[in-house]
Amino acid sequence: MSKQIIQMKHVHFSYEHQKVLDDVNLTLMEGEFLGIIGPNGSGKSTLMKLILGLLRPRQGEIKVFGQPVRQIKDRSRIGYVSQKSNSFNRGFPATVREVVASGLVGKLGLFRRMKKTDWERIDQAIDQVGLTPLVKRNIGKLSGGQQQRAFIARSLVSDPDLLILDEPTVGIDAKSAEQFYEMLARLHRDRRLSLILVTHDIGVVSTYVDRVACLNKRLFFHGNPRDFVERQQEILSAAYGYEVQVMEHHH
Numbered sequence: 001m002s003k004q005i006i007q008m009k010h011v012h013f014s015y016e017h018q019k020v021l022d023d024v025n026l027t028l029m030e031g032e033f034l035g036i037i038g039p040n041g042s043g044k045s046t047l048m049k050l051i052l053g054l055l056r057p058r059q060g061e062i063k064v065f066g067q068p069v070r071q072i073k074d075r076s077r078i079g080y081v082s083q084k085s086n087s088f089n090r091g092f093p094a095t096v097r098e099v100v101a102s103g104l105v106g107k108l109g110l111f112r113r114m115k116k117t118d119w120e121r122i123d124q125a126i127d128q129v130g131l132t133p134l135v136k137r138n139i140g141k142l143s144g145g146q147q148q149r150a151f152i153a154r155s156l157v158s159d160p161d162l163l164i165l166d167e168p169t170v171g172i173d174a175k176s177a178e179q180f181y182e183m184l185a186r187l188h189r190d191r192r193l194s195l196i197l198v199t200h201d202i203g204v205v206s207t208y209v210d211r212v213a214c215l216n217k218r219l220f221f222h223g224n225p226r227d228f229v230e231r232q233q234e235i236l237s238a239a240y241g242y243e244v245q246v247m248e249h250h251h
């Protein structure tokens with residue numbers, strides 16, 4: 001039987017007096033790829049911060065790996081790449097390999113020397129995101145899409161059970177975004193990684209993910225992509241409040 005990686009029950013959240021999440025119930029099963037869509041300001045990043053334990057719900061319960069998130073001792077079990085990751089200063093003095101290696105610091109501690117097997121893991125993660133030809137390149141000299149891949153590799157080296165990507169393709173052109181999603185789909189398949197992708201790209205959710213959640217303060221849909229596509233216009237106009245044009249992805 002597959003395990004529940006995330007379980008949210010009747011979660012409410014407000015920033016001061018602004019209600020941002022209203023009675024959200026959401027589950028993520030082991031090995032599932034969940035896509036979360038919703039308009040600007042709909043509470044998607046807030047939801048991710050609650051899962052990461054950076055914020056506390058006002059009401060309701062959130063369990064990650066079967067326990068309250070604040071009680072999880074090994075934080076490296078959750079990988080997180082945010083939309084702001086891809087803004088490295090051009091002159092930042094670290095290579096792709098060094099940036100990816102820094103993902104092991106949390107797991108190993110700052111002063112333990114890397115072993116040969118650690119470097120093998122690092123190179124494997126780099127290979128999985130397709131950056132092997134660029135390992136020695138300075139991170140600042142990579143494109144936005146390539147930098148995002150490096151950050152994903154960095155979160156993969158500690159072998160997380162759950163990877164959360166918050167709008168990883170912001171500022172990346174359509175073709176590179178497509179390649180990025182292909183890479184994610186491959187990663188998900190090869191590693192059986194539980195994956196959450198927050199995105200504005202509605203076409204993606206029907207193409208690559210196992211389950212779709214459509215959020216705007218509350219959940220307007222949580223189910224499989226086939227049902228989502230069937231009821232897409234109805235769900236999106238309820239959640240977004242206007243007609244939404246959906247770009248097709250040709251998988």
Ligand SMILES: Nc1ncnc2c1ncn2[C@@H]1O[C@H](COP(=O)(O)OP(=O)(O)OP(=O)(O)O)[C@@H](O)[C@H]1O
Pocket residue numbers: 015020038039040041042043044045046047
């Ligand atoms: N630290 C904060 N303090 C107060 N209000 C906040 C804070 N962070 C977010 N908000 C507000 O909460 C609401 C939800 O924000 P959130 O970032 O979760 O939305 P989002 O769906 O991720 O948006 P986007 O798609 O634009 O990134 C917004 O109205 C935002 O202005």
